[in-house]
Structures are given as C-alpha cells and as structure tokens.
Amino acid sequence: MVEDRFSNKNSASTDESFAQIVYAKVKSNGKTELVPLKLHVDGSWEPLDPAMFAAPATSGGKILLANRYELQRILGQGGFGRTYLTLDRYRFNEPCVVKEFLPQHHGDYEAQKSRELFEREAKILHQIDRAQIPKFFACFEEDEKLFLVQEYIKGQTYSSLLRDRQQQGQTFSESEIIKWLKDLLPVLSYLHDRQIVHRDISLDNIMLQEGTHLPVLIDFGIGRSAIVQGRSQDIHGTPISYPTQQSIVGKVGYAPYEQIWLGQSFPSSDLYSLAVTAVVMLTGIEPQSLTDRSSLKSKWQLHTSVSDGLVKILNRMLQDLPANRYQSAAAVLTDVERLTINPQTQLSQPVATPLPITTLTAVPTSPQLEMPTINNLTPEFIARCEKELINYIGPIGKFLVKTTLTKHPNLSSADFITLLAQHIPQPVQANEFRNSFR
Template sequence: MICCLNPDCQNPINPDDNQFCQSCGNKLVLLKNRYLPIRPLGDGGFSKTYLAEDRDKLDEHCVIKQLAPQIEGTKALKKARELFEQEAKQLQRLGQHPQIPTLLAYFEEDQRLYLLQEYIEGKTLEQELAEAGPFSEDKIRDVLFELLTILKFVHQQKVIHRDIKPGNIIRRPASAQGYEKKTELVLIDFGIAKQLRATVMANITGTTIGSFGYVPMEQMEGGKAYAASDLYSLGTTCFHLLTNVHPWDLWKKQGYRWVNSWRKHLKQPVSEQLWWIMDRLLPESYQHRYQSVDQVLEVLELQSAPPANPSKSTSKYHESFLNFL
C-alpha cells in the first residue's frame, strides 16, 4: 500500500500500483526517491505523521513528519516553519541519546517541509494504561528513573520538552534488535520543544503549547518553560498512570487546585516517599517545585521517605531536603 501525502485527503490509503490518489487525485510520491509512505500515524496543530519504508535500507520502517500547520497568516506560517526546522535541529543534537528518536533527514519537496526520523516499535504508556489499568508504585518508580535520566540529558542540552505525557512515552519491547535491556522507555515528539529560558512563540492564534491537563501554569498562561515545567508534566503523567484519572478532567472542574488533593484519587496505597516526590512535582507555582532532575533523583534514590520536618533533622535527610521546602 502507498499513502497519499495530501494533508487534507480523507482516504489516503491506495494500492501500490496507483500513481494518483483514488480519493483526492493527488500525485502519490516516493519522497527523495527513497521513503515510501504507507499509512497515517497521527496529526497535530502543526504536522502530520506517517509510517514509511526506507527503500535504501531494505524497507526498514521510519516516520515521516510533514509540516501541515492548521493556521493562517504569513507571520504564523513563518513561525511554524521556524519551529519545524528547530525540531529537526534539536533531534539532530538530542538523537545522540538511545532513548530519543534519531533524525534521519530534513528536506523540502513539492513546497512542503519533511522531517524523517527513527520509528520506535512498541506501545505508548497511554496504551498500556488503557489495556492493563493503573500502574503499581514499582512500575511508576521505574518510569520515573528512566524518564528522569532522559530529561537530565535533554536539559543539559538547554532544551525543554514541553509536552511530556503518557502518549509521548513508548516502551520499546525486549524483542527490539540491538537493545540489551528487557524494556526501555523512549521519549518522543520534540515538536514543541524550546530552549531553556526562552519564551514560546507569540501571537499564533489557536495554538496550544503542550497538552491540556499536563501543562503547568507558567506554560499555559505566560508562555514560559523551565526544567521545573517538564517536571510538572512528568508529575501529572505519573498521577494519570497511578490513578487512571486524566488530569484534564480534574482541571476542567477545579483548575490547578486539583494538585492539592491528588492523593484522594489513588486506587491503591503508595509509600510516603512517593507522596513526597509527587507533592514536590505538582505545585501550581514552578518556584515551589523541584528545580532540577538531580533533585528528584536524589530523593528517589533514598531508601525511605524524608522526615515530615527536615528542618529539625540532623540526618542525611536534613541536607537532602531542606532546600526543597
């Protein structure tokens, strides 16, 4: 099968021998005489993604990302192109990490921009949640360790992901060739990533930076993102996986006040240590959250929960937690 790359096509799947789309009449193409689109994967406000085969690599699967902004106006379109190019540059730099997709190519063809990247086999954590229900605390701890390790690398490159959520985390199966670990989480979709301390694009009507429910206050209202912003999104992701309650459902009723009572939605008890970590990931104000990945890892690696009042402690906890209060 071959897939039509007209972003407005309603029925893009075609037989291999078709030269033109049977639905919209658009010419069917082999990008760069190499990449064959075979089916749609998804779409967002800026782009559409397709599963493809790389004819130069024995039909190995890869992902085509096509710039298809659902916005109007010269200024907005120019900004969308800048962000798309920025994504390619960031993937080129971040792709050194084995748990971030590798950039394969970036080019313009038939007046459209395309980004080609590694295809990650596996299921998203959103799919896992739908199939198996709420995660156990042990499983959440594994997610935290792996994601924090990835985010440490990302933040060291002066990049903020800005859209961490269960649907953007893929668990690569043990059968994936070349990987020794039993499973491995991969963080995808850096399409709205932004350099540290930089503000988001301004005045693009109808554009949401991040996914509703997982977006912190400073990102939603002020258009700014910090390391603590990604940590908030990681906290809401863990909350969703622990409870099977979508944070957007709570936000629609309570706004950011829901973070003050997240514990009442738990389906099973969790340790005081995890309570502490979640309480420091989820504050509405970014100044009251953990400020770096290392701070979270330091707490996560301890064998028990911190004391209720670290200021009165003379133990290791005093040094580790006093600065977080």
C-alpha cells in the same frame, strides 16, 4: 505526498471504518498523478479504484516522499501535522517515522517564522544522541511542506499499556512508577543540560520499547508557530511588548499553567508533566477528573495508596509556581533513589473510581493560612483579588494572582490591581475590575 480533499459524504463508502477521501500524488512511469484513496479511521488506506494500483511495485505505483520514503500508514495526526510509518528505500526498507509539519498560519510573516523555528528545532534534534530518544535522521521540504525523519520505535505507548491494565482491573504499582521515574529522569537531565525542553510529556508520548523494556520519549513539542508582538505600556508608562498570538504546545491537564496560559516552558515544566503522567498511571484517571474545580488542586492521593515519600516528591513536582518545583531532574532523581519500597506497593493497584467532582472541596494549605502581609496586601485583599479575577477570566485567575505576587512582591495595592487587570482581555471588563476596588 498526501493532500486532504474532503469529498461529498453521500458518495463515501458505507464502511463504518471509512473516514474521508484523500488524494495522493503517485509517481508511475515517470508521471505524477493525483489518485483518490479511502482513508480509514485506523490510519490505513486503500484505492477507490483497485485497478489504478494493479501494477506491480516495480512500476512505481507506491506513495513516496522525497522519492525515498514509502508510506505504509498514518501513525497519528494532531494540530501541527501527521506522523507516518514509512520504509526507507535507501536503507534496505528499514522502517522509520516521517513527521509532516503543517503550520497553522498562512501569512508570509508567520510562514517564514514557522520555517525558521522548524529548522532551528531540527538542528537541535540532530544534536541529540542518547538511548531512549529516537534518532534524528533527516529533514526535507516537498511541495512547500516540511518533514522530519526519525527512528521508528517498536513498542507500546503507556496510554495503551494503561488501558491493558485497566481491562484487568489494575493500574501501575508504586514500585513500577519509581523504576519508571529512575529510567526517565536521566533522559530529561540530558535534555535540560542542553537547554532542550520536551514540552509535551504525556502517556501518548512515552513508549515502552520492545527488547530493551525501557521508556522512550517521543514526539517533542516542536510545532510552535510564530509569536506576533503587540505593544503596550506598563503601570509606569514604559513601552513593553507582549505576545498576542501563539500556538500552545502540550496537552491540557498534563502541561502546567505557564505553558498553556503564557506559552512559556522551563525544565520544571517537563517535571510537572512527568508527575501528572505518573499520577495517571497510578490512578488510571485523567488529570481533569483529579482536579478540584474550586481550588485547582489535584486530589490524586484520594484515588491511590502510595508511600508518603512518593507523595511528597510528586506534589513538589506538581506545584503551580515553577519556582516552587524541583529545578532539575537530577534533584528529583536524588530524592527518588532515597525511597524505600514497601513490599505491598510492588503489586499492581486496583483501578480507582473517580469521586464526583462536587464532593471534592477546597482544602486550605498551610502556605495559604500563613500568608504574610506584603505592604498593604493582606491575605483578605489577595483572596478578594483572586475571587474577582476568577469572575472575569476563570480559574486561571488564581494562578495569575500568585504569579504576580511572586514577581512583584513590593507593589502597592493600586499597582497590583493594575497589573492584574492587564490579564482581562476586554477593556470594559478590565475597567470594571479596577473600579471594584475603589
């Protein structure tokens, strides 16, 4: 098991690839010792004192987990833990991936809930048996830390593949994206039919597997921590509970608003992230650079040339409100299979140059121009609510106004303002927001 212990930087190696010193528990001759290692930025490590590892492998001088999985290198590290490439000594040194889960909260209640969530998610992963998803082998606990063991997928992530294309001045073509969607949508349909949402789809979490040449979904967003419930009242005085603390799963820009802001995810949330990933593959531009700051709308069409049919499909998948998106992967697949490929779109596209964000202006869409009056909530009143709420909590305010309208279409203006004010965390500012409409 590897435990971080940061050392004095002045005593570190001058090697530019050196990252930090870690301590590894090494079993040798029946004894367990803490051995200092140099951890490099590429995930490899080496002993500070080579003599300490001079013994042959048969002496036990290897870093083992569960006395079985021999660590080779770090594959990745994130907010919820580390991922290691290991060799399974019980399976003829077959490569496999071991994921170390590191809960972000250390209180007894949070730790227990995190453990329960981890075990529940491990059981879910154990039930998955489908190509293009790494097989789940085992889970175990060591030194009060939790680990998952999964199949090792040999290949490249699509973030790596895209970088290779960009170095040649190209991105992915429309025909490649259509085939990619056709390959992945059945996988998502399989998961969603079993009430499983991936929650972390991005270029980094999809790999092109060697040999099969099929995309593989990796790194499910399983690392959610416990949610602490608070108490409050709604506009009618009825007691309600609300989440006051939660970990966010998903990458900003790739995950939809309901997932990042509210901690909720649905099958359509995965479809949103899949569409963002497709757009990045088409344009070679990260989602934050494709979004207009005033309207919060993606202007990705300005940076690529694809058919109207694919534009329509991706834009529906990218709708802000979950109810306005496709509700199933099967429905998306049906529309994708109807697309006719233009021979010109089969060629890789040149890399797009991001436009300066200041040149992208908000373009009103037809639903905004034709917004009906709901009770006394006129389009002008709703636009004012958006503007005022954005002043207090930022651009997410526009999304929350739309969400509140969808959930509560028959509210009076006073009740509507009261609901919106609940999204402002500071009581003084929430009161100022309410008073501005009196």
